[in-house]
Amino acid sequence: MELLILPAAIKQLPSAIGATRAPDLKGDLCSKIFFPDVLHAVITRWNTVTDVIVRGLELQPALDKLALVSRGRSSIKNLLLSGDEWQCMFQLGEVLKPFKDATLRISTNKHPRIFEVIPIIDLLTQFLEGVAKKEVAPVFVHPQDRKAAAAGGRGRTAATSEPTTRKHFDVVRAGALGGLGILDKYYAKTDDSIMYRVAMIMHPVYRQSYFDKQDWPQDWKDQAVSLARAQWNLNYKVELTTVAGTQVRVIRENQIRESVNIRDNWC
Numbered sequence: 001m002e003l004l005i006l007p008a009a010i011k012q013l014p015s016a017i018g019a020t021r022a023p024d025l026k027g028d029l030c031s032k033i034f035f036p037d038v039l040h041a042v043i044t045r046w047n048t049v050t051d052v053i054v055r056g057l058e059l060q061p062a063l064d065k066l067a068l069v070s071r072g073r074s075s076i077k078n079l080l081l082s083g084d085e086w087q088c089m090f091q092l093g094e095v096l097k098p099f100k101d102a103t104l105r106i107s108t109n110k111h112p113r114i115f116e117v118i119p120i121i122d123l124l125t126q127f128l129e130g131v132a133k134k135e136v137a138p139v140f141v142h143p144q145d146r147k148a149a150a151a152g153g154r155g156r157t158a159a160t161s162e163p164t165t166r167k168h169f170d171v172v173r174a175g176a177l178g179g180l181g182i183l184d185k186y187y188a189k190t191d192d193s194i195m196y197r198v199a200m201i202m203h204p205v206y207r208q209s210y211f212d213k214q215d216w217p218q219d220w221k222d223q224a225v226s227l228a229r230a231q232w233n234l235n236y237k238v239e240l241t242t243v244a245g246t247q248v249r250v251i252r253e254n255q256i257r258e259s260v261n262i263r264d265n266w267c
Contacts, residue, residue, distance in 0.1 A: 036055060036058060036059060037055075038055065038056070038059065038063075039051050039052045039055045039056075040052065047099070047100045047103055049096065050093065050096040050097060050099070050100045051100075053089050053090075053092060053093040053096065054093055054097075056089060057086070057089060057090060057093060057140065057142070060086060060142050061142055061144050061145070063081075064080060064081070067079055067080035068080065086140060087139065087140055087166065087169070088169050088171065088172065089140075090138075090140035091137050091168065091169055091172045092172055092175070094137070095128075095131055095172060095175065095176060095179075098123075098124060098127055099124065102120045102123075102124060105120070106120070114195055114196060114199045115196075115199040115200050115202075115203040115206065117190065117196050118187075118190055118196055118197070118200060119200075119206070119210070121183055121186065121187050121190075122214060124179075124183055125180065125183050125184075125187075128176045128177075128179045128180050128183065129176075129180065131168075131172070131173065131176035132173050132176040132177050132180070133173075134168050134173070135167065135168055136165045136166065136167060136168055137165065137166060137167075137168045137169075137172075138164060138165055139162065139163060139164055139165060139166050141162075194227045194231065197223075197224040197227055197228070198224075198227055198228045198231055200224070201224055201225060201227075201228035202228060208221060208224075208225060211224060
């Protein structure tokens with residue numbers, strides 16, 4: 001019913017706004033009206049696929065209606081998605097959302113989040129492993145349909161209501177397996193730099209206990225600790241020596257160079 005009323009209301013809106021003689025009121029009304037547009041994915045920005053799916057699910061009733069009422073040469077009935085296709089989109093969107101959240105957490109924070117890279121990859125790996133094993137998933141029901149059902153619009157009772165879960169699509173589970181391969185590829189790249197492991201060893205929240213909880217092989221843990229210790233000894237450790245009966249600090253050349261760089265950048 002809401003969809004049937006909406007087009008008529010939209011047609012009346014310009015004349016209603018134009019009828020007012022208060023320019024400020026017109027601007028205020030227009031600024032508060034928001035009609036979500038259909039989004040387009042950008043090949044070079046893979047998170048936009050998530051945005052397209054989320055927006056498509058938001059507009060599902062309107063998109064179905066648009067396809068159904070189209071006629072003639074402009075008909076887009078061939079683009080009408082089936083119920084299974086909408087459900088598949090929903091399941092795929094649920095898989096992709098954590099990746100967008102992880103990307104935003106790493107890239108939009110004003111402070112470096114190097115120490116979170118490995119834990120985030122671990123969390124995403126565990127998530128995809130769960131998706132690959134999952135046999136059932138929630139059924140997508142648009143909020144508008146839920147309101148109609150609650151108001152009796154479907155003519156169904158609680159006893160005859162539709163199921164809330166359904167079979168997990170094999171293509172989504174296969175996609176999760178493919179995602180695990182990509183995550184393994186990026187996980188291996190953390191070995192190309194000492195920064196990721198050293199940052200975790202030095203961070204008070206993680207330290208070596210994180211690697212113990214994740215059941216890292218002992219040689220991996222030993223290597224992470226030795227890398228952190230080597231960097232400490234090379235760049236940060238201050239040695240004391242005795243000169244004429246007095247202890248003095250010995251500052252190494254690389255520590256002096258680092259201090260100069262800091263002053264150049266911030267002073």
